[in-house]
C-alpha cells in the first residue's frame with residue numbers, strides 16, 4: 193500500500209554562483225548565489241505547483257542576503273554565467289594559495305594575482321566579474337593579515353602575562 197504524501201512550503205533555489213565573498217553574517221568566506229524563493233506544493237515528493245515568491249542575492253552558508261528585482265536577477269545571471277560552480281570552487285582554492293603568499297593587498301599585489309587567475313578563468317569577462325574577483329583577492333589577503341596580527345597580539349599578551357606572573361623567568365630572559 194503506497195501512501196500519498198502531500199506537502200507544501202518555501203524552498204530556496206540557488207541558481208547561479210556569483211563567487212566566494214566574506215560574509216559578515218556567518219564570519220567566513222562563503223559562496224554567494226543568485227537565488228529564488230519558490231513556493232512549492234508536492235504530492236509524494238513530485239512537485240505539482242511552483243510559484244516564485246522573490247529573487248535574492250544570498251549566502252549559501254547562512255542564507256543571509258538581500259532581495260533584488262526579477263530584472264536585476266536576470267541581468268546579473270547573464271553577467272555571472274561565464275564562471276560555473278566548479279570553476280568558482282577550483283578558482284577559490286587557487287586564490288587561497290596565491291593570497292597566502294602575498295605581502296599586502298595593495299593595488300599592485302591584487303592586480304598580479306588577478307592577472308594570474310585571469311589567464312586560466314574567465315574572471316575578466318566583464319566588469320561585474322572583475323570587480324567581484326578583485327574584491328575577493330583584496331579581502332582574502334586582508335583577512336589573513338588581520339588574523340596574523342591578532343595572533344601575534346595574543347602571543348605578546350600571553351608572554352606579558354607570563355612575565356608578570358613569574359618575574360624570575362622574565363629577568364633570566366633579559
Ligand SMILES: [Zn+2]
Pocket residue numbers: 215216217218219222251252253254255256
Ligand atoms: Zn553567510
